[in-house]
Amino acid sequence: MNRSALLAVAGRELGTVVRTRSSVALAAVYALLVVGVAWTAGLSGYLSATLDLLAPMEALVPALALAFGYRSVYDDARSGELDVIRTYPVSRSGFVLGVYLGRLAPLLVVVAAPFVAVAVLVAVGGGAGSSVIASHGGADTWVLLVRFAVLTEMFAAVALAVALVVSTVARSLRGAIALGVAAAVALVVGFDLGIVAALGAGAVGEGSLQWLLAASPNSAYRGLVLQTVLGAVTTLPTPAASAPANLLGLLAWLVGALALAVVTVWPGGGR
Amino acid sequence: MTEDDGGRGASEVRADRAAATGADSGSVEPVARIERVGHAFDGLEVLDDVSLDLRPGSAVALIGPNGAGKTTLLRIVAGLLRPDAGRVRVADGRRSNAGGSEARRPVRAGDEEAGARGARSVGYLPQSPSFRPRFSVAETLEFYADLVPGPVDVDAALDQVGLGSVRDRRVAALSGGMLRLLGVAQAIVGDPPLVVLDEPTGDLDPAMTDHVFEAVESLAAGGTAVLLATHDLTGAERADEVAFLDAGRLVFAGPPADFVSETGAASLPDAFLRQVRGEDGVAPAVRRGVER
Numbered sequence: 019m020n021r022s023a024l025l026a027v028a029g030r031e032l033g034t035v036v037r038t039r040s041s042v043a044l045a046a047v048y049a050l051l052v053v054g055v056a057w058t059a060g061l062s063g064y065l066s067a068t069l070d071l072l073a074p075m076e077a078l079v080p081a082l083a084l085a086f087g088y089r090s091v092y093d094d095a096r097s098g099e100l101d102v103i104r105t106y107p108v109s110r111s112g113f114v115l116g117v118y119l120g121r122l123a124p125l126l127v128v129v130a131a132p133f134v135a136v137a138v139l140v141a142v143g144g145g146a147g148s149s150v151i152a153s154h155g156g157a158d159t160w161v162l163l164v165r166f167a168v169l170t171e172m173f174a175a176v177a178l179a180v181a182l183v184v185s186t187v188a189r190s191l192r193g194a195i196a197l198g199v200a201a202a203v204a205l206v207v208g209f210d211l212g213i214v215a216a217l218g219a220g221a222v223g224e225g226s227l228q229w230l231l232a233a234s235p236n237s238a239y240r241g242l243v244l245q246t247v248l249g250a251v252t253t254l255p256t257p258a259a260s261a262p263a264n265l266l267g268l269l270a271w272l273v274g275a276l277a278l279a280v281v282t283v284w285p286g287g288g289r
Numbered sequence: 290m291t292e293d294d295g296g297r298g299a300s301e302v303r304a305d306r307a308a309a310t311g312a313d314s315g316s317v318e319p320v321a322r323i324e325r326v327g328h329a330f331d332g333l334e335v336l337d338d339v340s341l342d343l344r345p346g347s348a349v350a351l352i353g354p355n356g357a358g359k360t361t362l363l364r365i366v367a368g369l370l371r372p373d374a375g376r377v378r379v380a381d382g383r384r385s386n387a388g389g390s391e392a393r394r395p396v397r398a399g400d401e402e403a404g405a406r407g408a409r410s411v412g413y414l415p416q417s418p419s420f421r422p423r424f425s426v427a428e429t430l431e432f433y434a435d436l437v438p439g440p441v442d443v444d445a446a447l448d449q450v451g452l453g454s455v456r457d458r459r460v461a462a463l464s465g466g467m468l469r470l471l472g473v474a475q476a477i478v479g480d481p482p483l484v485v486l487d488e489p490t491g492d493l494d495p496a497m498t499d500h501v502f503e504a505v506e507s508l509a510a511g512g513t514a515v516l517l518a519t520h521d522l523t524g525a526e527r528a529d530e531v532a533f534l535d536a537g538r539l540v541f542a543g544p545p546a547d548f549v550s551e552t553g554a555a556s557l558p559d560a561f562l563r564q565v566r567g568e569d570g571v572a573p574a575v576r577r578g579v580e581r
Contacts, residue, residue: 020436020438022435022436022438023435023436025435026432026435026436027436029432029435030421030424030432033421033423033424033428034421034423034424037423037424038423097419097420098415098416098417098418098419099419099420099421101364101367101369101413101415102413102414102415102418102433102472102475103436104368104369105367105368105369105409105410105411105412105413105481106409106433106436106437106478106479107408107409107436107437107438107479108436285371286371
């Protein structure tokens with residue numbers, strides 16, 4: 019892989035995102051929503067902020083990631099610039115990885131920024147501690163919020179990889195939008211509904227439940243947050259999920275989506 | 290014409306260029322070999338058994354009516370489209386300073402990753418070039434320069450196409466002609482041995498058109514093989530060869546003067562019209578200099 023080409027592609031994507039007003043507007047809206055949710059919930063502590071934000075994040079992060087990435091490759095294909103790039107010594111994997119990394123960097127900053135704001139607000143105005151968990155067994159520390167933020171970044175990275183696939187397979191702007199919405203719906207509720215349906219139909223045994231939960235990015239993310247944040251401070255029984263399985267699930271989605279994007283980024287024909 | 294060429298005729302300039310590059314068209318190993326290429330879209334045949342050699346130091350103007358298959362052929366030569374039949378063999382990007390063929394190694398058709406490892410084999414200007422609108426002219430070219438190994442003098446490349454004075458202007462603020470010139474500058478980044486230009490003078494005024502053909506002549510003088518599709522027949526006359534494509538078939542390939550004389554016309558535009566209309570005295574499928 020040509021590293022300099024990869025970095026050039028990444029730099030171009032980063033420059034594009036930074037200079038695109040809609041990206042900046044999206045980042046601002048996302049930050050306001052996250053801080054707003056935490057604020058209205060009371061900012062009583064780091065743990066409660068995590069619990070208050072978990073459900074909104076499951077919807078906001080995929081939506082944000084898809085907005086950041088669903089047109090990334092499609093725009094180049096539509097304008098014809100992708101054809102030009104293909105005449106340079108750039109491999110499919112180098113190009114896809116460059117686009118991914120170039121979009122991931124600003125996305126991670128945007129995702130993390132409101133966590134900093136929430137942490138500051140809790141530190142300054144909070145302090146009542148968590149009262150929602152009766153069996154609270156640990157300290158309510160900022161480390162919990164950091165863990166939550168890191169896991170949210172991982173979730174965002176997976177969602178962006180899915181967005182990249184959308185951008186490589188879309189053949190029209192409408193198609194890209196439709197695919198983006200479909201991917202967002204699938205990530206937010208679709209896979210979870212599939213798990214519920216499988217459980218309802220008795221198609222899944224108790225032993226394979228943890229793998230089924232890990233197979234859904236949303237569920238894997240939720241499970242990891244509950245296990246590593248909630249599980250760290252409570253004696254309550256943790257959900258029937260496995261942290262390694264969930265990590266493996268997210269990793270599989272990340273690698274699988276990027277691999278699919280590499281395959282579909284441009285036709286196999288040509289010289 | 291370049292400034293040094295003064296008022297000399299195109300044929301004299303071509304002779305000088307051939308002498309300078311050693312590009313006697315029959316003796317020099319081609320940079321690219323188009324071998325019996327055929328292609329169809331949805332069952333509609335757009336290219337039929339097209340063969341053509343592209344030699345270093347030689348500019349070939351691909352002419353023909355709209356829908357003749359010019360863009361399809363260019364996309365195939367650029368490696369963007371796999372032909373249904375036949376193949377295109379293009380040397381890799383390594384080249385000697387003299388522009389000769391010794392340093393060039395033919396690569397197998399379909400060897401996409403080979404290109405990803407080395408230098409650029411083919412420079413390409415699409416029919417409608419487009420770049421990220423929020424980037425400046427220089428930033429755009431710097432991005433492409435970063436994709437090829439070795440240093441690229443971006444300012445010199447911009448000066449070569451006449452965009453040096455607008456290097457900091459945003460792409461969104463460029464005129465259609467300037468955008469095309471930026472596309473030409475991009476096509477020569479990495480000093481590829483073959484440059485493929487699809488309608489490089491499409492939106493350009495006569496002065497800019499002349500400038501582009503000067504750049505093409507300069508490229509060829511430096512040993513680059515140039516294949517350009519154009520409807521500008523005055524410009525096409527300045528090429529070393531014209532290749533006439535009609536309904537997907539290559540009906541002529543050779544010096545412009547030969548095309549004119551073989552069609553019994555007075556000029557290349559006249560020869561073009563006679564070939565397209567099939568007027569008296571014109572062989573509808575004259576083939577000359579086309580290797581099969």
